[in-house]
Amino acid sequence: MVLRGTNQESGRPYNRRIVLEAIRLHGPIARGEIARRVGLTVQTVSTIIRELEDQEFIIGAREEPKGRGYPATALTLNPEGGFAIGASVSPIGIDVALVNLSGDIIGQQSREIANPAPELTFTEVARIASELRTLRPKGRLLGLGMAMPGPFDVEAMSFVGPTTLQGWKDVPIAERLNTVTGLPAFVGGDVASAALSERLYGAGRALQEFYYLYLGVGTGGRLVHGGQVLRGSRGNAGEIGHVPFIPDGEYCPSCGNRGCLERYLSVEAFDRRSKIVGEEGWIAEAAPLLRTAVLAIENLFDPETIIFGGLAPEGVMKKLVRAAEPLLPSVAARRERKVPRLILSITGKAALLRGAAALAFSSMMAPRIGGAGDDDPDPLMHKPNREKAA
Ligand SMILES: [Zn+2]
Known part of the structure; x- marks a missing residue:
């Protein structure tokens, strides 16, 4: 999605945010490049940049000159702004x-x-x-x-x-x-918050299309589409945890169906089942469900990759991903892939x-x-x- 500035005077606070957003997403970036991206004149952008620098939201550094002419200033967010x-x-x-x-x-x-x-x-x-x-x-x-x-x-x-x-x-x-x-x-x-974090700061930073599979107390997921977390009509799009994976499986008190993914693959399931069958036993039970979930997500959304994160212990997450290999054939099983089909992101609570x-x-x-x-x-x-x- 490309946001464009407005030339109306009343649009000034809006333009400020457009410029700030361009720096946030694409910084370090030069004035001319911002102007080109948001459709404002270099002069308007420069005025806004001065305001934002004055407010300490952004900082600029001279870039190495490329050929002749003055070096451009590369603008970035001021982390402490x-x-x-x-x-x-x-x-x-x-x-x-x-x-x-x-x-x-x-x-x-x-x-x-x-x-x-x-x-x-x-x-x-x-x-x-x-x-x-x-x-x-x-x-x-x-x-x-x-x-x-x-x-x-x-x-x-x-x-x-x-x-x-x-x-x-x-x-x-x-x-x-x-x-x-x-x-x-x-x-x-x-889940949407964790997906947003992956998009802005994590493994999804360079990606426009990915699915974030989140192993929390419950399990969920969100599709990042065109760089934005896809909401759906009520903010629930991507809620894979309550898709029944096991016909006539365990009762799910959260939604009332049977065999929901999160009854088997979640921190709650890990805590409940590992007490009975042990950690390795739970991994053996949960890995086939992760494998099927990956296949379903890929065939539904065709993402660049699936980022798998959450709150389970790091060692358990790693073993789980290993146990889910080899992944099943799907639309994502292409030879010329640039990123793996499933990426583990251990950012957890952070x-x-x-x-x-x-x-x-x-x-x-x-x-x-x-x-x-x-x-x-x-x-x-x-x-x-x-x-x-x-
Ligand atoms: Zn359910």
Whole structure:
């Protein structure tokens, strides 16, 4: 997807975000190249660049001259130009991190709480967030993103069963987070957040089309299509965990069907089954399901690759991938492949927290018509040193 600038004067906050987004995705990048990509004049882009440099969102470095003429300035995001809080809540606890614009985790704290209730979660997130803020007392905190297990807005499925959170239905989560932290707050699915993190900072950085298979407490996945996480009509597209892989298999309390993938291939399944059959026994049980899942995903979506990540122990994930080889014939079994069919990405919790923070960065910084970008005064245009530390 190519975003284009607008020549209307009222479009200035929008253009700022278009330019910032181009630098975020394609930096280091020169002014002329930005102008070409977003369809604005070099002069307009240069004016915006000055503003963004003044706000310390971006930094420029002279490039080596190529032939004659002045060397171009290559612009990149200033990693310390902004920060966001990334939080994750799951049936096993709460994690909160302070993340910079480049996706680096500056500090992180976790609390193990079984099935954390909403109010306790909000209080803990706010407490940890204010502690983490002290790591960058003068830093500009742009917002907070929280990742939580889906699926969303499904009457019979949300927040039921061992892999989802209970007691969260109808809670105005973003509103409460905003109240307790004072930060603009955004909520997203855990799998979509981790997929976003892979796209921005991880194994999917150079890829436009990949499927992210996520082995969390439950199992899910998201398709990244044209560089964007494919949402579907309610943000649930790619939810492979509740596709029945075993006819008349185990009952799935989350959705009510039988034989769902996540009953066999998930951290919950690993914890439950490895107690009975041992770690190796579980790997032998789960590997054929991973193999079939890979085949199904490839034949449905024809991705460049499948990135496999999640929260299971690293050693277990590695053994599982090895045990799934050789993969089955599918549309992806081509000889001239540039990337393997299945890539293991051991970013685990970090991917979740960086992705959650990216929800806030994207919401505050990305161009959206009718969104924050059209408001004046533009919330991005506050000097960092005017902000007070909490
Ligand atoms: Zn199910």
